[in-house]
Amino acid sequence: MRLLSAVLVALSLFLTGVRGNHTSRTCIFQTLSDSDKDFCRGDLEVIYPDVGDVSCSYVPKCHxxxxxxxxxxxxxxxxxSWAEKNKKYVLVMVDPDAPNRANPRHRYWRHWVVTDILGTDLRNGKVKGHVLSGYVRPSPPPHSGYHRYQFRLYEQPAHKHIALSPEEDASLGSWDLKGFVEDFGLGHPLVKTQFLTKYYED
Structure with a gap:
Protein backbone atom coordinates (compact mmCIF):
# COMPACT_ATOMS: atom_id res chain seq x y z
CA MET A 1 0.00 0.00 0.00
CA ARG A 2 2.84 2.37 0.90
CA LEU A 3 4.54 1.57 -2.40
CA LEU A 4 1.34 2.35 -4.30
CA SER A 5 0.95 5.66 -2.44
CA ALA A 6 4.55 6.60 -3.21
CA VAL A 7 4.04 5.81 -6.88
CA LEU A 8 0.86 7.92 -7.00
CA VAL A 9 2.58 10.89 -5.33
CA ALA A 10 5.54 10.64 -7.72
CA LEU A 11 3.19 10.43 -10.69
CA SER A 12 1.23 13.44 -9.43
CA LEU A 13 4.41 15.49 -9.05
CA PHE A 14 5.56 14.46 -12.52
CA LEU A 15 2.26 15.47 -14.11
CA THR A 16 2.29 18.79 -12.24
CA GLY A 17 5.76 19.42 -13.60
CA VAL A 18 4.65 18.58 -17.11
CA ARG A 19 1.69 20.92 -16.83
CA GLY A 20 3.92 23.63 -15.41
CA ASN A 21 6.37 23.32 -18.28
CA HIS A 22 3.52 23.36 -20.77
CA THR A 23 2.19 26.57 -19.24
CA SER A 24 5.62 28.22 -19.33
CA ARG A 25 5.84 27.51 -23.07
CA THR A 26 2.62 29.41 -23.67
CA CYS A 27 3.40 33.02 -24.57
CA ILE A 28 0.49 35.44 -24.42
CA PHE A 29 0.68 38.65 -26.44
CA GLN A 30 -1.67 41.16 -24.87
CA THR A 31 -3.13 44.00 -26.89
CA LEU A 32 -2.88 47.45 -25.40
CA SER A 33 -5.49 49.07 -23.20
CA ASP A 34 -7.97 51.32 -24.99
CA SER A 35 -6.15 54.55 -24.09
CA ASP A 36 -2.82 53.28 -25.43
CA LYS A 37 -4.43 51.53 -28.38
CA ASP A 38 -5.85 54.87 -29.55
CA PHE A 39 -2.33 55.98 -30.49
CA CYS A 40 -2.07 53.28 -33.17
CA ARG A 41 -3.23 54.48 -36.57
CA GLY A 42 -2.77 52.68 -39.87
CA ASP A 43 -0.98 49.50 -40.84
CA LEU A 44 2.58 50.09 -39.65
CA GLU A 45 4.34 46.85 -38.72
CA VAL A 46 7.29 46.66 -36.29
CA ILE A 47 8.90 43.25 -36.67
CA TYR A 48 11.55 41.76 -34.36
CA PRO A 49 13.09 38.29 -34.75
CA ASP A 50 11.23 35.40 -33.07
CA VAL A 51 8.46 37.71 -31.84
CA GLY A 52 7.14 39.04 -35.14
CA ASP A 53 5.01 42.18 -35.34
CA VAL A 54 4.77 43.88 -31.93
CA SER A 55 2.65 46.80 -33.11
CA CYS A 56 0.05 47.90 -30.59
CA SER A 57 0.91 45.19 -28.03
CA TYR A 58 2.88 44.46 -24.88
CA VAL A 59 6.20 42.65 -25.35
CA PRO A 60 5.81 39.55 -23.16
CA LYS A 61 8.43 38.47 -20.64
CA CYS A 62 8.28 34.79 -21.64
CA HIS A 63 11.11 33.23 -23.66
CA SER A 81 2.46 48.07 -47.34
CA TRP A 82 0.73 51.25 -48.49
CA ALA A 83 3.91 53.27 -49.01
CA GLU A 84 4.06 54.94 -52.41
CA LYS A 85 6.97 53.67 -54.46
CA ASN A 86 8.17 57.05 -55.71
CA LYS A 87 7.97 58.90 -52.40
CA LYS A 88 10.38 59.23 -49.50
CA TYR A 89 9.56 58.89 -45.83
CA VAL A 90 10.87 59.83 -42.39
CA LEU A 91 10.76 57.34 -39.50
CA VAL A 92 10.92 58.47 -35.88
CA MET A 93 11.08 56.21 -32.81
CA VAL A 94 10.81 57.79 -29.34
CA ASP A 95 10.12 56.95 -25.71
CA PRO A 96 7.70 59.52 -24.22
CA ASP A 97 8.02 57.93 -20.76
CA ALA A 98 11.63 58.69 -19.81
CA PRO A 99 12.52 58.12 -17.04
CA ASN A 100 9.00 56.90 -16.17
CA ARG A 101 5.43 57.53 -17.21
CA ALA A 102 4.50 59.32 -13.98
CA ASN A 103 7.31 61.86 -14.36
CA PRO A 104 8.45 61.96 -18.02
CA ARG A 105 10.85 64.87 -17.62
CA HIS A 106 13.14 63.55 -20.38
CA ARG A 107 10.45 62.88 -22.99
CA TYR A 108 10.80 62.33 -25.97
CA TRP A 109 13.88 60.12 -25.65
CA ARG A 110 15.13 59.63 -29.19
CA HIS A 111 15.69 56.00 -30.18
CA TRP A 112 15.88 56.16 -33.97
CA VAL A 113 15.47 58.72 -36.75
CA VAL A 114 15.90 57.85 -40.43
CA THR A 115 15.12 60.07 -43.43
CA ASP A 116 15.06 59.49 -47.21
CA ILE A 117 13.45 56.04 -46.88
CA LEU A 118 12.13 54.91 -50.24
CA GLY A 119 8.54 53.68 -50.43
CA THR A 120 9.68 50.53 -52.22
CA ASP A 121 11.90 49.65 -49.25
CA LEU A 122 9.13 50.28 -46.72
CA ARG A 123 6.86 47.92 -48.63
CA ASN A 124 9.51 45.24 -48.13
CA GLY A 125 10.06 45.99 -44.45
CA LYS A 126 13.47 47.59 -44.93
CA VAL A 127 14.63 50.85 -43.42
CA LYS A 128 17.29 52.18 -45.75
CA GLY A 129 18.02 55.86 -45.79
CA HIS A 130 19.96 58.61 -44.07
CA VAL A 131 20.35 57.81 -40.37
CA LEU A 132 20.13 60.96 -38.27
CA SER A 133 19.99 59.09 -34.98
CA GLY A 134 21.17 55.49 -34.77
CA TYR A 135 18.93 52.81 -33.32
CA VAL A 136 19.02 52.58 -29.52
CA ARG A 137 17.52 49.45 -27.98
CA PRO A 138 14.51 49.89 -25.67
CA SER A 139 16.00 49.62 -22.17
CA PRO A 140 13.59 50.85 -19.50
CA PRO A 141 15.24 51.41 -16.09
CA PRO A 142 14.41 48.96 -13.28
CA HIS A 143 11.15 49.63 -11.41
CA SER A 144 10.10 52.35 -13.86
CA GLY A 145 7.01 50.50 -15.09
CA TYR A 146 5.94 50.13 -18.67
CA HIS A 147 7.40 52.46 -21.30
CA ARG A 148 5.76 53.25 -24.62
CA TYR A 149 8.01 52.98 -27.66
CA GLN A 150 6.37 54.98 -30.38
CA PHE A 151 6.95 54.84 -34.13
CA ARG A 152 5.81 57.67 -36.38
CA LEU A 153 6.10 57.59 -40.16
CA TYR A 154 5.97 60.88 -42.06
CA GLU A 155 5.94 61.62 -45.75
CA GLN A 156 9.12 63.55 -46.52
CA PRO A 157 8.54 66.80 -48.42
CA ALA A 158 10.12 66.70 -51.88
CA HIS A 159 13.66 68.07 -52.09
CA LYS A 160 13.68 68.76 -48.34
CA HIS A 161 16.99 68.13 -46.57
CA ILE A 162 16.34 67.13 -42.96
CA ALA A 163 18.97 67.24 -40.23
CA LEU A 164 19.37 67.47 -36.48
CA SER A 165 20.86 70.60 -35.01
CA PRO A 166 24.18 70.27 -33.13
CA GLU A 167 22.25 70.75 -29.87
CA GLU A 168 19.81 67.98 -30.75
CA ASP A 169 22.61 65.70 -31.87
CA ALA A 170 24.41 66.13 -28.54
CA SER A 171 21.64 64.57 -26.46
CA LEU A 172 18.99 61.88 -26.90
CA GLY A 173 16.78 62.93 -23.99
CA SER A 174 14.26 65.77 -23.82
CA TRP A 175 14.04 65.95 -27.60
CA ASP A 176 11.74 68.60 -29.03
CA LEU A 177 9.87 66.29 -31.38
CA LYS A 178 7.16 68.86 -32.10
CA GLY A 179 9.77 71.48 -33.04
CA PHE A 180 11.56 69.00 -35.32
CA VAL A 181 8.31 68.16 -37.13
CA GLU A 182 7.39 71.83 -37.53
CA ASP A 183 10.85 72.93 -38.67
CA PHE A 184 10.79 70.55 -41.62
CA GLY A 185 7.10 70.73 -42.44
CA LEU A 186 6.45 67.04 -41.83
CA GLY A 187 2.85 67.56 -40.76
CA HIS A 188 0.92 64.74 -39.13
CA PRO A 189 2.24 61.18 -39.24
CA LEU A 190 0.79 59.10 -42.06
CA VAL A 191 0.75 56.10 -39.72
CA LYS A 192 1.90 55.49 -36.18
CA THR A 193 2.08 52.66 -33.70
CA GLN A 194 3.68 51.72 -30.40
CA PHE A 195 4.55 48.78 -28.20
CA LEU A 196 4.99 48.66 -24.44
CA THR A 197 7.70 46.93 -22.46
CA LYS A 198 9.42 47.26 -19.11
CA TYR A 199 12.67 46.24 -17.44
CA TYR A 200 13.10 42.57 -18.18
CA GLU A 201 13.55 41.47 -14.55
CA ASP A 202 10.57 43.39 -13.15
Whole structure:
Protein backbone atom coordinates (compact mmCIF):
# COMPACT_ATOMS: atom_id res chain seq x y z
CA MET A 1 0.00 0.00 0.00
CA ARG A 2 2.84 2.37 0.90
CA LEU A 3 4.54 1.57 -2.40
CA LEU A 4 1.34 2.35 -4.30
CA SER A 5 0.95 5.66 -2.44
CA ALA A 6 4.55 6.60 -3.21
CA VAL A 7 4.04 5.81 -6.88
CA LEU A 8 0.86 7.92 -7.00
CA VAL A 9 2.58 10.89 -5.33
CA ALA A 10 5.54 10.64 -7.72
CA LEU A 11 3.19 10.43 -10.69
CA SER A 12 1.23 13.44 -9.43
CA LEU A 13 4.41 15.49 -9.05
CA PHE A 14 5.56 14.46 -12.52
CA LEU A 15 2.26 15.47 -14.11
CA THR A 16 2.29 18.79 -12.24
CA GLY A 17 5.76 19.42 -13.60
CA VAL A 18 4.65 18.58 -17.11
CA ARG A 19 1.69 20.92 -16.83
CA GLY A 20 3.92 23.63 -15.41
CA ASN A 21 6.37 23.32 -18.28
CA HIS A 22 3.52 23.36 -20.77
CA THR A 23 2.19 26.57 -19.24
CA SER A 24 5.62 28.22 -19.33
CA ARG A 25 5.84 27.51 -23.07
CA THR A 26 2.62 29.41 -23.67
CA CYS A 27 3.40 33.02 -24.57
CA ILE A 28 0.49 35.44 -24.42
CA PHE A 29 0.68 38.65 -26.44
CA GLN A 30 -1.67 41.16 -24.87
CA THR A 31 -3.13 44.00 -26.89
CA LEU A 32 -2.88 47.45 -25.40
CA SER A 33 -5.49 49.07 -23.20
CA ASP A 34 -7.97 51.32 -24.99
CA SER A 35 -6.15 54.55 -24.09
CA ASP A 36 -2.82 53.28 -25.43
CA LYS A 37 -4.43 51.53 -28.38
CA ASP A 38 -5.85 54.87 -29.55
CA PHE A 39 -2.33 55.98 -30.49
CA CYS A 40 -2.07 53.28 -33.17
CA ARG A 41 -3.23 54.48 -36.57
CA GLY A 42 -2.77 52.68 -39.87
CA ASP A 43 -0.98 49.50 -40.84
CA LEU A 44 2.58 50.09 -39.65
CA GLU A 45 4.34 46.85 -38.72
CA VAL A 46 7.29 46.66 -36.29
CA ILE A 47 8.90 43.25 -36.67
CA TYR A 48 11.55 41.76 -34.36
CA PRO A 49 13.09 38.29 -34.75
CA ASP A 50 11.23 35.40 -33.07
CA VAL A 51 8.46 37.71 -31.84
CA GLY A 52 7.14 39.04 -35.14
CA ASP A 53 5.01 42.18 -35.34
CA VAL A 54 4.77 43.88 -31.93
CA SER A 55 2.65 46.80 -33.11
CA CYS A 56 0.05 47.90 -30.59
CA SER A 57 0.91 45.19 -28.03
CA TYR A 58 2.88 44.46 -24.88
CA VAL A 59 6.20 42.65 -25.35
CA PRO A 60 5.81 39.55 -23.16
CA LYS A 61 8.43 38.47 -20.64
CA CYS A 62 8.28 34.79 -21.64
CA HIS A 63 11.11 33.23 -23.66
CA UNK A 64 13.33 36.11 -22.56
CA UNK A 65 11.75 38.43 -25.15
CA UNK A 66 12.07 41.58 -23.03
CA UNK A 67 15.68 40.83 -22.17
CA UNK A 68 16.55 40.08 -25.79
CA UNK A 69 14.79 43.24 -26.94
CA UNK A 70 16.92 45.29 -24.53
CA UNK A 71 20.20 43.41 -24.86
CA UNK A 72 20.44 41.50 -28.14
CA UNK A 73 18.14 42.43 -30.98
CA UNK A 74 19.06 45.13 -33.46
CA UNK A 75 16.67 47.47 -35.19
CA UNK A 76 13.32 45.99 -36.25
CA UNK A 77 12.03 45.62 -39.77
CA UNK A 78 9.49 48.35 -40.44
CA UNK A 79 6.86 47.52 -43.02
CA UNK A 80 4.22 49.80 -44.48
CA SER A 81 2.46 48.07 -47.34
CA TRP A 82 0.73 51.25 -48.49
CA ALA A 83 3.91 53.27 -49.01
CA GLU A 84 4.06 54.94 -52.41
CA LYS A 85 6.97 53.67 -54.46
CA ASN A 86 8.17 57.05 -55.71
CA LYS A 87 7.97 58.90 -52.40
CA LYS A 88 10.38 59.23 -49.50
CA TYR A 89 9.56 58.89 -45.83
CA VAL A 90 10.87 59.83 -42.39
CA LEU A 91 10.76 57.34 -39.50
CA VAL A 92 10.92 58.47 -35.88
CA MET A 93 11.08 56.21 -32.81
CA VAL A 94 10.81 57.79 -29.34
CA ASP A 95 10.12 56.95 -25.71
CA PRO A 96 7.70 59.52 -24.22
CA ASP A 97 8.02 57.93 -20.76
CA ALA A 98 11.63 58.69 -19.81
CA PRO A 99 12.52 58.12 -17.04
CA ASN A 100 9.00 56.90 -16.17
CA ARG A 101 5.43 57.53 -17.21
CA ALA A 102 4.50 59.32 -13.98
CA ASN A 103 7.31 61.86 -14.36
CA PRO A 104 8.45 61.96 -18.02
CA ARG A 105 10.85 64.87 -17.62
CA HIS A 106 13.14 63.55 -20.38
CA ARG A 107 10.45 62.88 -22.99
CA TYR A 108 10.80 62.33 -25.97
CA TRP A 109 13.88 60.12 -25.65
CA ARG A 110 15.13 59.63 -29.19
CA HIS A 111 15.69 56.00 -30.18
CA TRP A 112 15.88 56.16 -33.97
CA VAL A 113 15.47 58.72 -36.75
CA VAL A 114 15.90 57.85 -40.43
CA THR A 115 15.12 60.07 -43.43
CA ASP A 116 15.06 59.49 -47.21
CA ILE A 117 13.45 56.04 -46.88
CA LEU A 118 12.13 54.91 -50.24
CA GLY A 119 8.54 53.68 -50.43
CA THR A 120 9.68 50.53 -52.22
CA ASP A 121 11.90 49.65 -49.25
CA LEU A 122 9.13 50.28 -46.72
CA ARG A 123 6.86 47.92 -48.63
CA ASN A 124 9.51 45.24 -48.13
CA GLY A 125 10.06 45.99 -44.45
CA LYS A 126 13.47 47.59 -44.93
CA VAL A 127 14.63 50.85 -43.42
CA LYS A 128 17.29 52.18 -45.75
CA GLY A 129 18.02 55.86 -45.79
CA HIS A 130 19.96 58.61 -44.07
CA VAL A 131 20.35 57.81 -40.37
CA LEU A 132 20.13 60.96 -38.27
CA SER A 133 19.99 59.09 -34.98
CA GLY A 134 21.17 55.49 -34.77
CA TYR A 135 18.93 52.81 -33.32
CA VAL A 136 19.02 52.58 -29.52
CA ARG A 137 17.52 49.45 -27.98
CA PRO A 138 14.51 49.89 -25.67
CA SER A 139 16.00 49.62 -22.17
CA PRO A 140 13.59 50.85 -19.50
CA PRO A 141 15.24 51.41 -16.09
CA PRO A 142 14.41 48.96 -13.28
CA HIS A 143 11.15 49.63 -11.41
CA SER A 144 10.10 52.35 -13.86
CA GLY A 145 7.01 50.50 -15.09
CA TYR A 146 5.94 50.13 -18.67
CA HIS A 147 7.40 52.46 -21.30
CA ARG A 148 5.76 53.25 -24.62
CA TYR A 149 8.01 52.98 -27.66
CA GLN A 150 6.37 54.98 -30.38
CA PHE A 151 6.95 54.84 -34.13
CA ARG A 152 5.81 57.67 -36.38
CA LEU A 153 6.10 57.59 -40.16
CA TYR A 154 5.97 60.88 -42.06
CA GLU A 155 5.94 61.62 -45.75
CA GLN A 156 9.12 63.55 -46.52
CA PRO A 157 8.54 66.80 -48.42
CA ALA A 158 10.12 66.70 -51.88
CA HIS A 159 13.66 68.07 -52.09
CA LYS A 160 13.68 68.76 -48.34
CA HIS A 161 16.99 68.13 -46.57
CA ILE A 162 16.34 67.13 -42.96
CA ALA A 163 18.97 67.24 -40.23
CA LEU A 164 19.37 67.47 -36.48
CA SER A 165 20.86 70.60 -35.01
CA PRO A 166 24.18 70.27 -33.13
CA GLU A 167 22.25 70.75 -29.87
CA GLU A 168 19.81 67.98 -30.75
CA ASP A 169 22.61 65.70 -31.87
CA ALA A 170 24.41 66.13 -28.54
CA SER A 171 21.64 64.57 -26.46
CA LEU A 172 18.99 61.88 -26.90
CA GLY A 173 16.78 62.93 -23.99
CA SER A 174 14.26 65.77 -23.82
CA TRP A 175 14.04 65.95 -27.60
CA ASP A 176 11.74 68.60 -29.03
CA LEU A 177 9.87 66.29 -31.38
CA LYS A 178 7.16 68.86 -32.10
CA GLY A 179 9.77 71.48 -33.04
CA PHE A 180 11.56 69.00 -35.32
CA VAL A 181 8.31 68.16 -37.13
CA GLU A 182 7.39 71.83 -37.53
CA ASP A 183 10.85 72.93 -38.67
CA PHE A 184 10.79 70.55 -41.62
CA GLY A 185 7.10 70.73 -42.44
CA LEU A 186 6.45 67.04 -41.83
CA GLY A 187 2.85 67.56 -40.76
CA HIS A 188 0.92 64.74 -39.13
CA PRO A 189 2.24 61.18 -39.24
CA LEU A 190 0.79 59.10 -42.06
CA VAL A 191 0.75 56.10 -39.72
CA LYS A 192 1.90 55.49 -36.18
CA THR A 193 2.08 52.66 -33.70
CA GLN A 194 3.68 51.72 -30.40
CA PHE A 195 4.55 48.78 -28.20
CA LEU A 196 4.99 48.66 -24.44
CA THR A 197 7.70 46.93 -22.46
CA LYS A 198 9.42 47.26 -19.11
CA TYR A 199 12.67 46.24 -17.44
CA TYR A 200 13.10 42.57 -18.18
CA GLU A 201 13.55 41.47 -14.55
CA ASP A 202 10.57 43.39 -13.15
Missing amino acids: GYRRRLSREWGSPHIRY
